[in-house]
Structure formats: structure tokens, C-alpha cells
Amino acid sequence: MTGSPKPALPIGIRHVAKAYGKVRALDDVSLDVRSGEFLTLLGPSGSGKTTLLMVLAGFTRPDGGSLTFGEAEMIRTPPHRRDVGMVFQNYALFPHMSVAENVGYPLRLRRVGKAEAAERIARALDLVQLGGFGERRIDQLSGGQKQRVALARAIVFEPRILLMDEPLSALDKKLRERMQIEIRRLHEMLGMTTVYVTHDQREALTMSDQIAVINHGRLMQLDTPERIYERPANRFVADFIGESSFLAVERAGDGVTLRGAPLKIDSAAPAAKDLLLMLRPERVRIAPPEGDAAMNRFAGVVRDIVYQGDSYLLYADLPGGEEVAVRGVLRRETFSALPKAGEPVTLGVSAADAVLVARDEG
Amino acid sequence: MAANAEGLRRDARLEQLRLFGLCSPALLLVLVILVIPVGWLFWLSFVGADGTFSLENYERMIASKSYSRIFVTTIEVSLLTTGLCIMIGYPLAYFLSQLPPRVANLCMITVLLPFWTSLLVRTYAWLVLLQRQGLLNDWGISLGLWEEPVALVHNMTGTLIGMVHIMLPFLVLPVYGSMKAIDRDYMKAAANLGAHPVRAFWTVFAPLSLPGLMAGALIVFVLCLGFFVTPAVLGGGKVIMVSMRIATNIEMFVNWGAASALGVVLLVLTLAILWAASRFLGLDRIAGAA
Numbered sequence: 279m280t281g282s283p284k285p286a287l288p289i290g291i292r293h294v295a296k297a298y299g300k301v302r303a304l305d306d307v308s309l310d311v312r313s314g315e316f317l318t319l320l321g322p323s324g325s326g327k328t329t330l331l332m333v334l335a336g337f338t339r340p341d342g343g344s345l346t347f348g349e350a351e352m353i354r355t356p357p358h359r360r361d362v363g364m365v366f367q368n369y370a371l372f373p374h375m376s377v378a379e380n381v382g383y384p385l386r387l388r389r390v391g392k393a394e395a396a397e398r399i400a401r402a403l404d405l406v407q408l409g410g411f412g413e414r415r416i417d418q419l420s421g422g423q424k425q426r427v428a429l430a431r432a433i434v435f436e437p438r439i440l441l442m443d444e445p446l447s448a449l450d451k452k453l454r455e456r457m458q459i460e461i462r463r464l465h466e467m468l469g470m471t472t473v474y475v476t477h478d479q480r481e482a483l484t485m486s487d488q489i490a491v492i493n494h495g496r497l498m499q500l501d502t503p504e505r506i507y508e509r510p511a512n513r514f515v516a517d518f519i520g521e522s523s524f525l526a527v528e529r530a531g532d533g534v535t536l537r538g539a540p541l542k543i544d545s546a547a548p549a550a551k552d553l554l555l556m557l558r559p560e561r562v563r564i565a566p567p568e569g570d571a572a573m574n575r576f577a578g579v580v581r582d583i584v585y586q587g588d589s590y591l592l593y594a595d596l597p598g599g600e601e602v603a604v605r606g607v608l609r610r611e612t613f614s615a616l617p618k619a620g621e622p623v624t625l626g627v628s629a630a631d632a633v634l635v636a637r638d639e640g
Numbered sequence: 641m642a643a644n645a646e647g648l649r650r651d652a653r654l655e656q657l658r659l660f661g662l663c664s665p666a667l668l669l670v671l672v673i674l675v676i677p678v679g680w681l682f683w684l685s686f687v688g689a690d691g692t693f694s695l696e697n698y699e700r701m702i703a704s705k706s707y708s709r710i711f712v713t714t715i716e717v718s719l720l721t722t723g724l725c726i727m728i729g730y731p732l733a734y735f736l737s738q739l740p741p742r743v744a745n746l747c748m749i750t751v752l753l754p755f756w757t758s759l760l761v762r763t764y765a766w767l768v769l770l771q772r773q774g775l776l777n778d779w780g781i782s783l784g785l786w787e788e789p790v791a792l793v794h795n796m797t798g799t800l801i802g803m804v805h806i807m808l809p810f811l812v813l814p815v816y817g818s819m820k821a822i823d824r825d826y827m828k829a830a831a832n833l834g835a836h837p838v839r840a841f842w843t844v845f846a847p848l849s850l851p852g853l854m855a856g857a858l859i860v861f862v863l864c865l866g867f868f869v870t871p872a873v874l875g876g877g878k879v880i881m882v883s884m885r886i887a888t889n890i891e892m893f894v895n896w897g898a899a900s901a902l903g904v905v906l907l908v909l910t911l912a913i914l915w916a917a918s919r920f921l922g923l924d925r926i927a928g929a930a
Contacts, residue, residue, distance in 0.1 A: 337828055357831040358840075370829035374847045383843075384833035431833065 286314040286471045287348040287438040289334065294343030296329055296495075303329040304340065305495040311488070316465050316472045318482040321492035322518065328443060330492065331475045335441055336360050347439060362439040363432030363470070367447060369424045371416045377403070377427050378412030384435040402434040403427075405464065422453045429461070433468060440465075442474045446481065458484050479519045483507060491515050498639060509545070512636040516556045523562075523602040524554040527634065534634065537598060542574050542629040550636030557627055559591065559605035564616070566626025573626045578602065580617050592616065594623055678907070685900035697901035707885075711905075714881045717796075717871065718864035721803040722811075725860050728804065729811035730853060736812075737819035751812050759806065763873045766802045767793060770874075794876025802870040810863060811856035818852025819845075858917050862910055882906050 289311040296304040303326045311317045319327040332338035333345065336357030345353040352360060371380050378399050385395040403409050406426035411419075419427065425445060432440060445461075446454045462485050465472050476482055482489050483503045491498040491506065491514075499511040510516035513524060527534045527541060534541050534553060547553055566573050578594035581601070590613055592604040602625060606612060617623045688694030701707045732751070736744050754762060769775045770793035777789040792798055822845060830840035868883040875881075882902055889899040 335828075335832055337831075357828070358834050358836055360832075361834065362832065364829070364832045366825050366829060368823070368825060370823065370825035372826060372829070372844055372848075374844075383830070383835075387834040387839065435834070 285438065286469050288313040288346075289439065289471060289473065290344070290346040291330075291334075292344040292346075294330070294333060294340050294345065296326075296333065296338060296340040302326075302495045304333070307343075307492075307495070307497050309490055309497055309500050311471055311473060314469045314471055316462070316474065316485060316487045318474045318476060318486040318489045319492055320476060320479060320482040320489050320519070321498075323477060325492045326495035327475050327477075327492045329495075331441055331443055331473060334439075334473060335362060335364050361435075361437055362441055363435070363437035364441040365425075365428045365432050365443065365445040367444045369428040369445075371424055371427055371431070373416050375416070376412065377408070377414045377416065377419070380416065380427055381412075381431045381434050384431065388435060398434055399430075402430040405433070405467075406430045406460075421449055422457065425449065425457060429464070433464070433470070438470055440468075440470045440472045442472065444475055444477070447476075447478075454481070461485065483519070489519075491518065493518070493639065496639070509633060510556065510635050511548070512550075512639050513554055513556075514639050516554075516633075516635045521559050521603060521605075523557045523559070523600065524635075525557065525596070525598070525600050525602075526637075527553050527555050529553065536574075536576075541632060542572055543632045543634060544629045545633065547634045548636050550638060552637035553634045554637050556633045556635050557602055558631070559603040561627060561631035562602060562604045563626045564592065564604060564606065565624050570626075570628075572629040574629070574632055576602070576625045578623055578625055580619050580621050580623050582619055583616060585613075590616070592623075594625060681900040681903050684896050685904045687897050689897070697897045698905075700898065701901060701905065707902075710880050710882055710885050711909075713879060714865060714906075717799060717803065717867075717879060717881060718861050720800055721807055721864045722857050722861045724800060724804045725807050725811040726853065726857060729808055729856065730815060730849075732808075733812045733815035733819055733852075734849075736816055737822075748816075751809055754806065755809055759869055762806060763802055763870050766798065766805065766874060770798055770801065793874050795878050796875070798874035798876070799871045799879045802874040803864060803867065806870060807860045807863060810859045811853075814856040814859070815849060815852045818855075819849050822848045854917070854921050858914070862913065865910055865913075866906060 291307060291309050291311075294304050294307045295302070305326075307326075307330060319330055321327040329338055333340050336352075336355060340353065343353065344351060347360070347362075372383065375383065381399045381402055382395050385398060390398070399412065400409065403411060406429050408423060408426050408430065411423070411427075416424065416427070425448075428445070432442075442461075446457050449457060458481055461474075474482075474485065483506075486503055488500060489503055489506045490500045493514050499506060499515050501509075501511075506515065506519055510519065516522050516524070525536060527536050529547070530540070534543070534547055534555075536555060541555065566575065576596055578596045580592060581595050582593045584591040584593075586608070588608060589605050590608045592606070594602050594604065596602060604625065685697050686693055686695065688696045736747055736751070739747065767774075771777070772789040772791075774792070776792060780786050780790065781788075792801070826844050826848065827837075827840055830844045831837065835843065866883050867881065868887065871879045871881050872884050872887075875884075883906075886899045886902045886906075889895045889902065
């Protein structure tokens with residue numbers, strides 16, 4: 279926020295492990311966060327994503343591994359000497375201090391002069407659009423405002439790394455979506471390396487440069503949001519991010535077959551032994567046009583149709599007993615043209631949208 | 641006129657009456673065991689030796705040096721006890737608040753144990769431990785720490801030891817309560833922002849535990865003001881507090897007027913302190929934390 283911002287730092291995580299009794303919260307996790315990157319740790323609760331963030335902040339002591347900020351090894355550095363900003367899930371704003379005192383706290387610790395501190399506090403509050411709120415007490419703030427103060431406090435001392443632990447989970451949906459955009463904007467402005475924890479896959483897709491999907495303490499996939507959604511590495515990633523139906527397929531020579539029929543796919547099949555065809559509901563079509571050579575077709579029976587306002591969900595049973603979900607934009611004429619429950623339906627998925635994933639979490 | 645407005649208003653009034661009816665036994669009890677006796681004492685304090693209205697009980701209190709000494713001693717003992725309780729109790733409460741819950745509960749029992757033992761028993765137990773041929777002097781001498789028996793009891797020292805022991809739980813409980821309520825993330829946030837643990841303690845933890853400390857200190861101080869048994873037994877007649885003078889006035893001189901006047905002054909003093917605490921420290925905040 280000053281004229282010459284300190285350059286952001288890359289984070290290197292190597293073979294970090296942490297066990298609580300027999301539970302492996304972190305199981306040999308290695309990943310790199312590039313300088314200035316917005317990386318999201320995404321996983322279900324209990325996956326180890328928060329534990330990893332706590333290792334980065336220094337609140338959890340891992341059993342082993344290495345952690346570097348830039349060139350410096352940090353794994354044994356106590357939290358107060360790591361110089362990383364952090365936004366806590368419950369904000370952890372000091373209730374006995376005003377907004378300005380909260381934001382000024384890290385500056386006071388760094389012996390920043392009074393005049394400069396006041397200026398930097400004002401600028402940080404302006405950045406989070408809370409200019410003029412300095413004198414307020416914490417209990418006079420709404421959830422969204424607390425969120426902004428916590429953010430201001432985490433960036434006011436210009437840390438080169440910013441950590442966020444599910445910072446938006448306590449906000450309602452509308453506010454959450456606005457804050458997502460604001461945090462993203464702030465990141466682009468300040469350029470600090472950011473590690474963001476969430477269990478909300480849509481939030482991860484919206485905000486991140488890179489997403490690290492974590493499950494059972496292991497890194498499942500580290501990729502861009504688009505790659506994570508379009509080319510998930512395995513069934514867990516495909517299932518956790520977005521909705522999908524899965525159909526078992528068999529290898530046959532170079533290609534794969536579904537119940538004996540060769541499957542048209544654009545991309546190469548992954549190396550894993552057991553493969554599944556992933557079907558995203560919005561990529562599956564109802565009654566695809568005849569004669570399209572790049573279209574895979576399945577016959578099924580409609581089981582249920584769910585009205586969801588802007589879209590509909592159609593569930594169809596395939597002969598093998600699998601269930602396939604289809605989502606479509608709801609217009610009055612498309613909705614009324616849908617087959618009814620119990621009627622046969624032909625489903626189609628193009629070769630480009632037919633994606634194979636590994637059954638195992640490799 | 642909205643439909644049923646009259647009926648609904650009547651229902652609300654009836655409900656209030658019924659609630660008042662439910663409260664009345666408690667109110668009656670307070671009246672009988674609190675308001676009437678205190679009012680009677682208040683009236684007695686204005687009755688002279690000849691049985692007519694007079695201010696002589698209060699005049700004597702102002703004129704006599706021994707009375708002012710008693711009040712000074714009372715406040716001195718109360719302040720010292722409160723101070724010592726804070727010095728011992730605050731670190732103890734902090735220690736307890738940082739322990740895992742199961743261990744903390746076990747340790748809490750040792751803090752609360754004195755509560756379940758008779759005050760008299762505890763006070764006489766200290767007499768046994770502290771007297772000239774008591775356990776402490778025996779050990780001290782046989783270990784060669786000191787030559788002659790040290791006067792640990794029948795003086796201010798003994799009084800303070802006994803009072804601190806008895807008052808400690810009253811301080812530890814509210815302080816422990818307010819410390820347990822401090823979110824651990826506050827300390828994490830302080831560390832993350834660059835505060836050394838010692839700095840984080842003084843800038844974040846201590847201020848947040850202050851309301852509990854104030855509540856505990858206030859309870860201890862107010863209880864000390866009217867304390868009787870412990871200073872009477874362990875003070876050996878050298879530490880005379882207001883409550884002891886009240887007892888003497890009744891038992892030896894059968895002077896209810898003088899005793900009542902002392903009681904009234906003590907009551908007013910206590911109320912004044914509580915008022916000051918609520919006015920300047922925010923008693924509602926303190927009470928909320930306790």
C-alpha cells in the first residue's frame with residue numbers, strides 16, 4: 279500500500295505430515311504457491327485443509343516436513359515472527375478495541391509512528407470501504423463489516439503472504455458473493471501471495487488462480503479452476519467440484535467402451551486401471567440431434583423432474599441401473615416439452631464433454 | 641377499533657397480575673428476613689440510652705478514636721486480603737483456564753474444596769498449623785530455617801493467611817469464568833499480527849479478563865468488610881474489625897444502639913463502594929462477566 283510494495287513471496291510446502299493419534303490430518307503434502315498467486319485449499323470438512331493453513335500460520339506444529347517463504351525455512355518459526363496476514367473464520371477482532379485500534383494493532387507492535395499509523399489505518403479502512411468507521415466499537419458492526427475490518431487488519435502491515443480461513447462462511451449468500459469479488463479485487467491490487475481455505479467449491483472456482491483439492495490429508499489435485507472442473511484427476515475431485523453422474527467403462531485396446539459400445543472421446547484416457555465416464559448434468563443433452571458423429575447416445579427412462587426456477591433437473595435411469603442427472607435452462611416451452619416421468623428418453627453427450635476419470639483417489 | 645383489542649389488553653393485564661402473584665412469596669420473604677430486620681436495626685441506632693430519639697450512638701463513633709481505628713483496620717485488612725487474593729488467584733485462574741477441560745475440572749475441585757468445609761473448621765485448622773508449637777514452626781525450626789518460633793498467628797499475618805485462604809475461591813471463580821470465555825483465536829490473532837506471547841497476554845488477554853477480575857475483587861473486598869470469625873480467631877485480639885466491635889457491643893455492653901449504628905455505617909460503606917463500582921467500573925459489565 280506504500281509507493282513501493284514489498285514483493286510477494288512464493289510458498290514451498292514439502293512433505294508436510296501431521297497425525298492426531300491414528301488420524302493423518304496431513305499425509306505427506308507437497309505443493310507450491312507461486313509468488314502473488316491466489317491459491318485455494320478446497321476440501322470437505324475434516325480433509326486437512328485448515329490444518330495445512332494452520333501449519334502455514336504457525337499455529338499447528340507438524341510432525342515433519344519443510345515450509346519455505348521465499349528462500350527462508352519457516353517450519354520452526356513461531357507465529358509472531360512469520361509476518362503473514364491472516365483472516366480468521368470468526369474474524370477474531372479484539373472486542374476491547376475500536377476498529378482503528380484493531381487495525382492499528384500490528385502497526386503498534388512494529389513501532390510505526392503515530393502519524394504514519396493513522397494514515398495507514400485510514401488507507402486500509404478505505405481499501406475495504408470502511409472509511410470513517412475507525413471509532414466504532416466491534417460490537418456495533420455487522421457481519422460483513424467485521425469481515426472487512428479483519429481484512430484491513432490483515433493487510434495493513436503489508437505482509438507478503440495472506441492467509442484466509444473460510445472468511446466468508448458466516449455471511450449470507452448475497453454478501454458472500456460481493457465479498458468474493460472484493461477480496462479478489464484487493465488481491466489484484468495488493469498482489470500478495472494468498473492462500474484461501476474454503477469448502478465451497480463455487481467460491482473456489484470464482485476466486486482462485488489455482489485450486490488445491492485436499493481429501494483425507496492428501497493433495498488430490500493442484501490445477502487451475504478450469505482444469506479442476508473440466509479434467510478432474512479422479513472420482514473424488516469430479517464429485518466434490520460440481521455435480522456429476524458416473525458410468526463405469528472398460529478399456530478396449532486404445533479406446534474405451536461403455537457396455538460394449540465404443541465411446542467417443544476427445545481427450546486421452548487417464549493411466550489408471552479403473553475408469554469412469556463423468557457426466558456433468560449441464561453437459562448432457564436430451565434427445566440430441568440425429569446424425570451427429572461426435573455424439574454418444576444412451577437410452578434411459580425418466581424417473582423424476584425437479585423444478586428449480588432458473589433451471590430444471592431431470593433424473594434418468596439407465597439400463598445398467600445407473601442414474602444420470604441432466605440440468606437444463608428452464609424456459610416455459612423447453613420445460614413443457616420434456617418427457618414425463620416413466621417415459622423413455624435419449625440422452626447425449628458430445629465427445630468433447632465426455633471426460634474419463636480414475637475411480638481411485640490415486 | 642381492531643378486533644379483540646379490548647380482550648387482548650385484558651389478557652395482558654391478567655397475565656401481569658398472575659406473574660406478580662407468583663413472585664409474591666419471594667417478595668414477602670425478602671420483606672420479612674431482610675427489610676424488616678434492617679429497618680429495625682436502623683431505628684435502634686437512633687435510640688439513646690434513655691430510650692428516646694438521639695444521635696448519641698453516631699456522635700460517640702465520631703468522637704472516639706478507637707472507632708476510627710477499627711474502620712481503618714477493617715479497610716486495611718480488606719484491601720490487603722483482596723490484593724493478596726488477586727496476586728495468588730489471577731495466575732491460578734490463568735493456569736486453570738489453559739489446562740485441558742478434564743484436568744482443569746480436577747484442579748477446580750481443589751480450589752472449591754474449602755467451600756465444602758466449615759468456615760470454623762478451616763479457621764481453627766490454621767490456628768493449629770500456625771501457632772507457636774504448630775506444624776509450620778516445628779518444621780521451620782527442625783529444618784533450621786529459623787531459631788525461635790515465629791509469631792504467625794494472633795496478629796495481622798495470621799488474619800491475612802486465614803482470610804486469603806477463605807476468600808480465594810470467590811476471586812478465582814469469576815476470573816476463571818471470564819478467562820474461559822476468551823476465544824483462543826484472539827491470542828492466535830495477536831500472535832499472527834506479530835505480538836510476542838508476553839505482549840499478546842498484556843494487550844489482549846489481560847484487558848479481556850479485567851471485568852472478571854473486577855467482579856472477583858469486588859466480591860472479596862465486600863465480603864471482607866463484614867468478616868467476623870477468621871479475624872476473631874486468628875487475630876488474637878490485635879486485629880479488631882467492625883464486625884467484632886459489633887459483637888462486643890452486644891455481648892459485653894448489651895448496647896444495641898451502638899451495635900446497630902456500627903452496622904448501619906458498615907452497610908452504608910458497603911453500598912457506597914458498590915455504587916462507586918457500578919458508577920465508575922460498570923457493575924453491570926462486571927456482573928455480566930461473573
